[in-house]
Amino acid sequence: MGSRLLPTAAAALFAVAGSVTALIAGAPTAIALPVGAGVGGLVWAAYAITHRLTRPAPSASARPATGRTDSQDADGPTDALPEPPADAARWLTRAAAAADRLEHQCRHSPSASLWPALATAATSVRAAADRLTAAAHAVRVIDTSGAPADHRVLYGEQERLEEEALALPDGPLRRAKQDAALATGERAATLKRLTELRQLLITTMEATALRLEAAAERGAMLLSLQAATDASTVPPDLTALDHELDAVQAGLDTLDEITRSLHGTAGERPG
Known part of the structure; x- marks a missing residue:
């Protein structure tokens, strides 16, 4: 002023x-x-x-807060994580909901003897739900590779090239046709394998998510039984809950094996 x-x-x-x-x-x-x-x-x-010509440019602190950095203003919004395919996303959603339910049950457990078991189960279920995200990412990678395309079309293309090669006399042109047929067959075999792995990933994600839901239901049943009985005289039976958690771990191990197979398929050269 x-x-x-x-x-x-x-x-x-x-x-x-x-x-x-x-x-x-x-x-x-x-x-x-x-x-x-x-x-x-x-x-x-x-x-x-004179004041207009010599006035310093406004500093960054004087600019209105927009929640964006200079690089974001220049280059647009930062890349967000890509959305998983719809058939994988549904199991991610259900797994996360199961983890939420079990954590809620743990927080409201009235039994001192039951709370440690529910807390351990809730931690395991949340970790399992998070690990399903990696499987969903693997599904998305397969989709972007073109594997869902009909590999049978490529096999038909391979047969055509092989027939054309046989009709040619021995020489460079025939060998080129044979090489093209071989490359097409290798691509078809890779896409077929990737498609099979994709189906196995989705099916295993489904089974694991259902096991997570079953674990959450077991936790709810334990709470109900503890509320209906004298918790100090009747220890909780955790057999069914442990069984579901073991099944969840087995599903995660299977997903790890499928992911390793996916890496092998991406790098191998079919014979």
Whole structure:
């Protein structure tokens, strides 16, 4: 505020000085006053122009907060994690919901003897639900590779190339046709294998998610039984819950094996 008043005061002083100078020089009052005003106006205009040219650019802290960085403003939003395929996403959703339910049951367990078991189960179920995300990512990788395409079309293309090669005399052209047929057959075999692995991934994700839901249900049943009996005299039977958790771990092990097979299929050369 003070920086704005200084040029105004200076302009007023120059206006008065201009008027006094004009009066001393013998100019009539009708002329002296406009002369003083003109001098003041020139002073203000000179300051305004100088201030505009020398004003520093606004700092980053003075910019309005938008929640975006400079690089995001220049290059657009950062890449978000890609959405999993729909048939994989449904099992991720159900697995996460099962983990939420079991964690909720653990927080509201009235039994001191049951709480440690539910807490351990809730931790295992949440970790399993998170690991399903890796399997969903593997499914998405298969989809982006083109594996869902009908590999039978490629096998038909391979047969055509082989027939054309047989119809040619021995020489460079025939060998080129044979190489093309071999490459097409290898690609068809790889896509067929990837398609099979995709189906196995989805099926194992489904089974694992259902086991997670069963574990959450077992936890709810244990809470109900503890509420209906004397918890101090009847220890909780964790056999069924342990069975479901073992089944969940088996499903995760299977998913790991499938993922390793996927890496092998991507790098192998079919014979």
